[in-house]
Amino acid sequence: MSISDRLPDYPVNSDFVRKLKSALEGRDEARLRDLICADVRHVDAVIELANDDWMKDPSAPLPPGVLVGLWTLEYKRELTTPLCIAAAQGHTACVRHLLGRGADPDASPGGRGALHEACLGGHTACARLLLQHRADPDLLSAEGLAPLHLCRTAASLGCAQALLEHGASVQLEGGAGRDTPLHVAAQRCLDEHARLYLHHGARVDARNGRGETALSTACGAARRPDEHARCLRLCALLLRRGAAADARDEDERSPLHKACGHARPSLARLLLRHGADAHALDYGGASPLARVLQTAACAPEAEPQLTVQELLNHGSPTVWPDAFPKVLKSCAAVPAVIEVLFNSYPQLRVSESWKEVIPEEVFQMHRAFYRSLFALAHTPRCLQHLCRCAIRKSFGRKCFSLVPLLPLPETLQNYLLLEPEGVLR
Structure with a gap:
């Protein structure tokens, strides 16, 4: 029986989970540390943070996801471990303590491991600790995402660096969209992440499941005004590294089509001066x-x-x-x-x-x-x-x-x- 199939050690209605949620919501770091480092019975305990299984209660109102005619039986159930909680919160001392007691760095009852959580939160020290304890740098989540795919903020640059130092694959496709880490960086205008991935051999014109290159992805993502300068730097970097200015996606749209769809003159100018076809x-x-x-x-x-x-x-x-x-x-x-x-x-x-x-x-x-x-x-x-x-x-x-x-x-x-x-x- 897999860890996700067994009954949780701490169900959602348990006294422990109520205390844990209270500590998380109140940002009570001392209480949270005590709960996950001292109060749990064993370091890899499975904790159930949420469970809205309406099938267990016929009188419960149906959630919006249950569409008439489709009758999906899916429900939200959130399972985790003390190590995942500590990594997600960036509590380095707790992560060190749990690993020292033999916690499994790759346990992922909720679909994501502790390394995923550390990267998602941009907690570099936690990520490095986990990697030093042999966490798998390419471990896939339930959604098919590696930790590099979850380096989605500027704060996660250190996590990405640590992952690559420990052998993470920069070419790995992930999720339903089959995005590479470079695509993820392009979607969020993380120009320093993109520079790092290219330095480690990322293919500048790799395609995702929609036929998009990283340049196409960057041009197609809607941006807040304060992100435009970063987006321009990222696209200039990709073009300098050999990205095709006219690469078409599955709908035959070029990066120029997408830049123009968001009315971005600076980006359109950059693409045109690198040979993008205005007639496309x-x-x-x-x-x-x-x-x-x-x-x-x-x-x-x-x-x-x-x-x-x-x-x-x-x-x-x-x-x-x-x-x-x-x-x-x-x-x-x-x-x-x-x-x-x-x-x-x-x-x-x-x-x-x-x-x-x-x-x-x-x-x-x-x-x-x-x-x-x-x-x-x-x-x-x-x-x-x-x-x-x-x-x-x-x-x-x-x-x-x-x-x-x-x-x-x-x-x-x-x-x-x-x-x-x-x-x-």
Whole structure:
């Protein structure tokens, strides 16, 4: 009988577990130390922290996970050991005491071992102690994750270093997504973890179960503004180490598609300058430009017009003229996007019917811009704009690099690079 099948030494309704939970919730380190180091009957005791088996009580309300028609019989049962608790809490002295009494460093009745817990909490000293007592650095959890897969925070860098020093595999795929540790680092913008894994031989273009490389994963993960700089550093590192800028996932989406889907101009610029294809189409027929236009109204604070500029200045084809009213409808609340896109055409026939797709409150909020747009309904574009388009056509996908070399004032260079002015002329 496996350790997870036997009856727990301390069931969830026991007096010991009630005291243990009280100590955990109250962050009472002294009481917790006494309980797990002195009060348990043996060092590898199985402790049941939770058990919501509704089948044992027919009158109990069904949990949300029990869907009508599916009738899943799964329930949450949380088993652990004193060593796992000590490692999860970062109590190094307790871990040392329990290991000294012969605790099994790889016991995992709840699906995760003590080493998993130490890495998840970023407790380097605990991880090193466990490894010194021959904990398996590649032990898989019930979810198929090795300890390296649980090094998910900046604080866990020391744990990752210790694991690699003790022979952990940097290539190991884990979990349902078959992510490598490098994918995990990319998902969370852990640039120092990524540097460490690459130094230990991680394959920069290894694919996970969705066909994504680490670069693709990093570009596709939604980021808080304070994480953007780290994400940019990580992607620059991957590209320097040879990551393919155009690697496609199972949906034929490139890293550029994903960066544009989150309207990240700095990341789009980095990818484009490493050869990413601005013309690429995914399985749905969407280009990177289409992706940022789909996002624009949802993320105006990301200044999506900057991403549109980057794409157009690197040779991205613009929107088919007949589809422009659809773009106007979806992006009306971000007129800078409309301006940049409109100025990429030498001449685009403006229709009075376009007013119908712009909500009245949006029109009034951006009245100056939309009045300038509809003023062009019966007027050709000015000669200066036509010259701009001729120069841009000549430079093609090298606009971003050639325009700054022209002996022109900065204001004119910005004009050639489609810098929005707030009105159309």
